Amino acid sequence: METNTDNIRQQMRKGFLEYCILSLLEKEDSYPTQLIQGLKEAGMTVVEGTLYPLLIRQKNNGLLSYRWVESPQGPPRKFYSITPKGKAALEEYDQAWKELSDTIGTLRNF
Amino acid sequence: METNTDNIRQQMRKGFLEYCILSLLEKEDSYPTQLIQGLKEAGMTVVEGTLYPLLIRQKNNGLLSYRWVESPQGPPRKFYSITPKGKAALEEYDQAWKELSDTIGTLRNF
């Protein structure tokens, strides 16, 4: 376990990817490469080997669905949509985030 | 992967324990049972099987040191202190927390 900033940032991110992905998909149906781009713009770099298994897990749990859409150039894209169950999960994540923020606020005297 | 609130809260917590422990120890030297109590009061329940290995990791990385202190009743207590390296790590955690908050704020339109 290193203590450099990169590693700390990485550790903290754990568990937030699902929340972030549901957030992006609530705004707009997207395919994986698009999600990677969107997450990067929001300040959270994710690689394919992390994203694909996560999307599959979320889909298997009924939080997401997908459909194939032809691309203007290249292979077809797998567009993911958030389901009603996914939206319910997103609300729970909002609540969990709020509570975690309160906890950190208490401990750090923010 | 369940989607109930408890599980979501648990997932989100991952990676934050080190930050929270350093925060508590910055205020006051503590022994593990005391840390578990302090974390619980701040809204973050942790069990022994999680805490002990984590303290050992942090100590092995030079973030913490400890000394034995006799208890008024019962076996001696292992009081942990934060080291200069631990304080530096805490500052990095503050920065990482801020960046993560910004990311969530961007994605959730907070």
Add this chain to the structure above:
DNA sequence: TATAGTACCTTGCAATACAAGGTATGATGT
């Protein structure tokens, strides 16, 4: 037909939180 670009996916590894159980010390009651 070969190459490049885009896109989706899998395998193996390392880190870590937890459930469950274990060991040791000191006070109290019989």
Add this chain to the structure above:
DNA sequence: ACATCATACCTTGTATTGCAAGGTACTATA
């Protein structure tokens, strides 16, 4: 002296999950 209880520290095995690395497939272009 001995059993019991409360406190305290610690370990083992399991499941989850993020990542590095590598693989497969479709389409357009030279």
